[in-house]
Structures are given as C-alpha cells and as structure tokens.
Amino acid sequence: MSDAAIDTPAPAEQLYGCDVTCSRGEKVIHVSRANYIATLKKAIDDSFTMCTDLTAVDFLTYASTNRQLPAGLVGERFEIVLNLISLERRERLRLRVQIAEGEASLPTAFDLYPGTEAMEREVFDMFGIQFEGHPDPSRILMPEDWEGHPLRKDFSVGRIPVQFKGAPS
Amino acid sequence: MTNNLITATPAATGEGPQEMRSRSELTAKEVLREVGSVLRMSEKAAAELTSSPVENDEEQTMIINMGPQHPSTHGVLRLMLELQGEKVLRCKPIIGYLHTGMEKQAEELTYMQGGTNVTRMDYASPLNNELVFSLAVEKLLGIDGDIPERATWMRMLLSELNRMSSHLLFMATNGMDMGAVSMMIYGWREREEVLRFFQKVTGLRMNHNFIRPGGLAADLPTGWRDDVLTILEGLPSRLAEYDVLMTNQPIWRERLQGVGVITAEEAVALGTSGPILRSAGIAWDLRRDLPYLKYDEVEFDVIVGSYGDAFDRYAIRLNEIRESMKIVYQILDKMPSGDYRIQDKKVTPPPRARIDESMEALIHHFKIFTEGFKVPEGEVYVGIESPRGEIGCYIVSDGSPKPYRLHMRAPSFVNIQALPHMMRDGLIADAVAVISSVDPVLGEVDR
Numbered sequence: 001m002s003d004a005a006i007d008t009p010a011p012a013e014q015l016y017g018c019d020v021t022c023s024r025g026e027k028v029i030h031v032s033r034a035n036y037i038a039t040l041k042k043a044i045d046d047s048f049t050m051c052t053d054l055t056a057v058d059f060l061t062y063a064s065t066n067r068q069l070p071a072g073l074v075g076e077r078f079e080i081v082l083n084l085i086s087l088e089r090r091e092r093l094r095l096r097v098q099i100a101e102g103e104a105s106l107p108t109a110f111d112l113y114p115g116t117e118a119m120e121r122e123v124f125d126m127f128g129i130q131f132e133g134h135p136d137p138s139r140i141l142m143p144e145d146w147e148g149h150p151l152r153k154d155f156s157v158g159r160i161p162v163q164f165k166g167a168p169s
Numbered sequence: 170m171t172n173n174l175i176t177a178t179p180a181a182t183g184e185g186p187q188e189m190r191s192r193s194e195l196t197a198k199e200v201l202r203e204v205g206s207v208l209r210m211s212e213k214a215a216a217e218l219t220s221s222p223v224e225n226d227e228e229q230t231m232i233i234n235m236g237p238q239h240p241s242t243h244g245v246l247r248l249m250l251e252l253q254g255e256k257v258l259r260c261k262p263i264i265g266y267l268h269t270g271m272e273k274q275a276e277e278l279t280y281m282q283g284g285t286n287v288t289r290m291d292y293a294s295p296l297n298n299e300l301v302f303s304l305a306v307e308k309l310l311g312i313d314g315d316i317p318e319r320a321t322w323m324r325m326l327l328s329e330l331n332r333m334s335s336h337l338l339f340m341a342t343n344g345m346d347m348g349a350v351s352m353m354i355y356g357w358r359e360r361e362e363v364l365r366f367f368q369k370v371t372g373l374r375m376n377h378n379f380i381r382p383g384g385l386a387a388d389l390p391t392g393w394r395d396d397v398l399t400i401l402e403g404l405p406s407r408l409a410e411y412d413v414l415m416t417n418q419p420i421w422r423e424r425l426q427g428v429g430v431i432t433a434e435e436a437v438a439l440g441t442s443g444p445i446l447r448s449a450g451i452a453w454d455l456r457r458d459l460p461y462l463k464y465d466e467v468e469f470d471v472i473v474g475s476y477g478d479a480f481d482r483y484a485i486r487l488n489e490i491r492e493s494m495k496i497v498y499q500i501l502d503k504m505p506s507g508d509y510r511i512q513d514k515k516v517t518p519p520p521r522a523r524i525d526e527s528m529e530a531l532i533h534h535f536k537i538f539t540e541g542f543k544v545p546e547g548e549v550y551v552g553i554e555s556p557r558g559e560i561g562c563y564i565v566s567d568g569s570p571k572p573y574r575l576h577m578r579a580p581s582f583v584n585i586q587a588l589p590h591m592m593r594d595g596l597i598a599d600a601v602a603v604i605s606s607v608d609p610v611l612g613e614v615d616r
Contacts (some may be wrong), residue, residue: 009334023547047386050437053561053578063567064546081563083550087451090458094550115440118586138187139614141265150273157277
C-alpha cells in the first residue's frame with residue numbers, strides 16, 4: 001500500500017530542462033519561476049496544446065516534510081500547479097512551480113494558453129498570487145472589495161459566535 | 170489549528186473592478202487588451218479587429234446586464250453585454266454569486282465526509298463528482314488496483330445513467346430557452362425516471378454521496394435490472410419524439426444552426442472540453458482517450474460535430490444519450506457478482522453484522538467514523554469525462570485524515586470562458602441560445 005517506492009524521484013530524468021518526478025504514476029515536472037514561460041513554450045511545441053487546469057497550493061501548515069520534490073529543490077510557501085494535455089499523444093503532464101511568499105507573482109500564461117485567464121484570476125482571488133501581464137487581474141469569485149485571500153492557510157474559516165460560557169469565541 | 174492563526178492577510182484589493190467598463194473609460198491600449206481578455210479571440214482575429222472596437226461610437230452602444238437572475242442563465246450567471254442595436258459587441262461573464270467556499274470547506278472535512286461536499290458542486294451530475302473524488306483518494310491510498318470488479322461496473326452504471334439524466338435535463342432547459350416550452354416538461358419527465366432509479370438505489374434523487382472512496386455505500390437493490398431495463402426500453406421512443414419536435418423541425422434548426430460558432434483551434438486554446446470541444450470537430454472523450462474504470466471494455470462511439478455551433482452541441486448531447494444507453498446495455502450483460510466495496514478495514518467500515526461479534530470491527534468502525542482514515546502524503550490529479558466535460562480532482566495530502574488541499578477542475582468554469590467568444594457579433598436573441606448550448610452549472614462554476 002505504501003507508495004514510497006513509486007514516489008521516489010528519478011534523478012537522471014529531465015524534460016524541457018526541468019527535473020521530472022513521478023507522483024502515483026503521474027509525470028510531474030518542476031519548473032523554476034525564471035524558466036516558466038520558456039518551459040510552457042517547449043511544452044506547446046511538444047504537442048501539449050491544452051491547459052486543462054491551473055491552481056495553487058499554500059504549504060504554510062503542511063505537516064509532512066516530504067513534499068515529493070526532486071533532490072536539491074527547496075519547497076517554497078506557494079506552488080502553482082498546471083495540468084497540460086497532449087491531445088495527439090493522449091498524455092497528461094503536470095507542472096509545479098515554487099513561488100516564495102515574498103515574491104508572490106508569476107508571468108501570465110494567458111498568451112500561450114488563453115484558457116488560463118479565468119483560472120489565473122481564481123488563483124489570484126484565492127491565494128493572492130499576482131500574474132504579471134494578465135489582461136484582467138480582478139477578483140473572480142469573491143466580491144471586489146473583499147480583503148484577504150480565502151484559500152491561504154492563514155485565512156480562518158470563521159465561526160458563528162455562540163453565547164455559552166466556555167465556548168470558544 | 171485555525172484559531173491561533175491570524176486572519177489579517179494584507180489586503181490587496183486595488184486590483185480593479187470586475188465589471189465591464191464603457192468605451193469612454195478605456196484607453197486604446199486597454200481596448201486592445203480587452204480584445205484578448207474579454208473577447209478572447211485568437212491573435213489573428215484580434216489583429217484584424219484592433220481598429221474596429223475603438224471606432225464604434227460610444228453613443229451608439231449600450232452596456233446591459235443579463236442576469237444574475239435571468240431565467241435562462243441557468244442559475245446566477247451574470248453577463249454584461251455591450252450592444253449596438255441588437256448586435257452583441259462585447260460580453261463579459263461575471264461569476265461568483267454562488268461561491269460558497271467549497272474548496273476551503275473540503276480542507277475541514279475528512280475523506281469520509283468529502284463526498285457530501287463535492288457532490289454538491291455540479292448538482293446535475295453528482296455521481297460523476299463523487300466518482301472523480303473517490304478515484305483520486307483511492308489513487309493516493311494506492312488501492313486503485315484493488316477495487317472489486319462489481320464496484321467498478323456499478324460505478325460505470327451510475328455514471329452513465331447520470332450522463333443520461335444530465336443530458337435529458339439539457340434537452341429540457343435547451344428547449345425551454347428556445348421557446349419550445351413543452352420540451353421542458355418532456356425532458357424533465359424522462360429525467361425524473363432516471364432520478365427515481367437513483368432514489369431507489371442511493372436513497373436520494375440528487376447529492377447522493379453514494380460512490381465513496383473504497384467502493385460504494387451499498388449494493389444495488391433487488392430488481393435493479395428490471396428498473397434499468399424499463400428506463401432503457403422507454404427512452405428510444407421518447408428520443409424519437411425529440412427528433413420530431415426539435416431535430417428535424419425547421420424552426421429549431423433555424424434557431425440554432427450557425428449560432429455560437431467556435432473553431433477547433435479556439436476550443437483547444439480556451440481549454441474547453443466535453444460537447445463544446447467535440448462540436449468543433451475534435452474527437453476527444455476521456456472515456457475513450459484516457460480510459461478509466463472499465464471503459465476500454467465497452468463499445469461506444471464518440472459523437473463529433475463539424476460546425477461548432479449550438480445545433481451541433483445539441484445534437485451531440487442527444488446522441489450521447491443514445492451512446493450511454495448502448496453502454497448501459499453492455500454493463501447489464503457484464504455486471505459481475507461480488508463485493509461492492511473494498512474490504513480494507515482501514516478504508517471502509519466493516520459490515521454491520523461483524524460489529525456485533527468482533528471487538529476489532531467495532532474499533533475500526535469507531536475510528537473510521539470519528540477520526541477518518543489517514544491518506545499517505547502525496548499529490549494526485551484525476552480527470553474523468555462528466556456530462557459537461559473534463560471534471561478533475563487535484564488532492565494534496567499531508568498524511569492526515571483530511572485533504573490538505575482539494576481542487577476541483579470544474580468543466581463549466583472553463584467552458585463559460587468561451588461564451589464571449591461565441592456571442593461576439595451575434596444577436597442578443599441568440600445569446601440565450603449560446604448560454605444554453607454551453608450548459609453551465611453554476612454550482613460548479615462558483616464552487
């Protein structure tokens with residue numbers, strides 16, 4: 001049942017100049033922030049013409065030290081995760097980009113995959129990660145005067161106050 | 170854990186309004202940007218048009234709101250339309266009116282409870298949501314190869330029937346939007362028969378939480394085969410009626426053909442999936458191209474359109490009901506006997522009878538329902554073909570009984586990005602046809 005063996009990164013393997021790991025049999029490449037757009041271009045040339053999903057993860061309170069990163073890569077607080085599909089080869093490819101808390105921004109992928117427009121807006125709305133050059137960087141799900149970014153781990157889920165003694169407030 | 174953390178994230182709300190702005194407030198550069206973002210055109214088309222949007226005189230155009238409470242926006246979709254006479258120049262969907270923070274909520278629920286949450290996202294195809302969530306959790310647990318055969322085939326049966334009920338709902342709402350009001354009642358009548366079967370099997374018409382990590386909640390009830398056959402035998406004549414009422418009817422064709430056209434390149438670039446992608450002529454169906462469950466063991470055709478218009482999307486859905494029926498017939502033949510869930514005491518609760526006689530079983534039962542089961546750390550993405558397109562589930566686990574992050578890739582959320590594109594230069598009367606043909610479910614758009 002343990003997947004320790006499956007999840008160990010194969011250090012030698014590289015794709016588009018990025019480290020490749022395997023997560024539960026799915027191919028994942030780890031892209032640096034600087035190479036992000038260049039890697040996407042290579043992926044498009046390699047028939048990954050469709051971006052199905054773009055999302056983010058906030059690793060602030062992650063309990064485990066094992067983040068399935070290749071050796072030598074330091075995990076930052078945020079991570080942008082893209083799922084690409086090659087319609088030709090019927091393959092999926094996942095990209096993980098580490099984003100430091102201090103510089104929570106990334107160039108937009110809009111020019112390469114126009115379909116990421118709404119997804120990037122959602123990531124900005126929920127995580128506060130800016131996408132440089134995004135044509136419409138407004139909030140998408142929350143109201144425009146909302147403060148904070150709900151899916152960050154330091155954003156409380158909130159609670160309804162209860163009027164009993166000893167109840168947590 | 171959340172108590173001691175402060176909520177004071179630095180505010181970053183100067184990012185601008187969500188609404189579409191009038192032309193007088195836009196500089197030429199911003200209009201250019203809008204050509205890309207609001208109209209979402211291909212680069213070539215945008216270059217051809219760069220002059221024309223600015224040329225239009227502000228006084229001749231008007232921006233109106235369609236929705237969020239318009240009956241044909243299928244919920245609370247709000248569209249801002251810029252009109253010149255009856256022509257739609259620009260369109261911007263504004264969403265979020267149904268946002269309830271389900272992804273945040275999912276981080277507070279155990280994997281056991283997660284099904285009740287995800288099933289409410291796309292409320293027209295709840296079983297597909299549960300299925301993709303369960304498949305992702307099973308993949309994380311590493312038990313995806315151990316699911317009993319019967320459970321797999323039962324999942325396929327429910328998934329296909331759900332596709333039929335969802336498409337029948339589309340037939341109803343599409344007819345209603347186009348003014349074929351009696352069609353609304355017919356579509357709902359047929360859908361209700363499928364939902365009645367779901368009620369018999371799962372106890373609920375919708376939001377079943379029936380497909381769970383490890384298998385299903387219960388076995389099929391006695392007489393299920395007859396019930397399915399009743400549905401399958403009754404449906405062909407009804408679908409033939411639809412053909413008379415809609416497909417072959419000149420008014421219907423006139424209303425849908427050539428409306429809301431999208432090309433194959435645009436559909437791929439915009440990331441659309443499901444009937445929209447297929448209407449543009451791309452034969453892409455995850456059931457065939459990246460098979461899950463046992464879809465590689467059944468025979469069916471992928472229905473593909475050729476014009477990418479609203480009529481193609483209607484015809485694709487109508488014929489997908491027929492394909493699903495074909496699959497269900499095969500499932501009836503191949504349904505094996507056996508267990509309906511994995512007998513792994515760490516994942517599924519023990520059978521009720523065992524609890525009376527075994528202390529161990531009682532402990533496992535207690536642990537599963539109080540604490541939940543722990544899932545090894547890792548991250549996984551699973552995508553399946555829901556009636557609306559690719560529904561994906563991305564889970565990051567840190568080894569605790571709750572997902573560290575759960576993200577649902579909702580097909581409607583991505584598909585409505587194509588709306589401005591399909592509506593451009595169309596008539597406002599056709600806007601309703603275009604929205605309807607995309608068939609968005611706002612529950613999963615906003616989550």
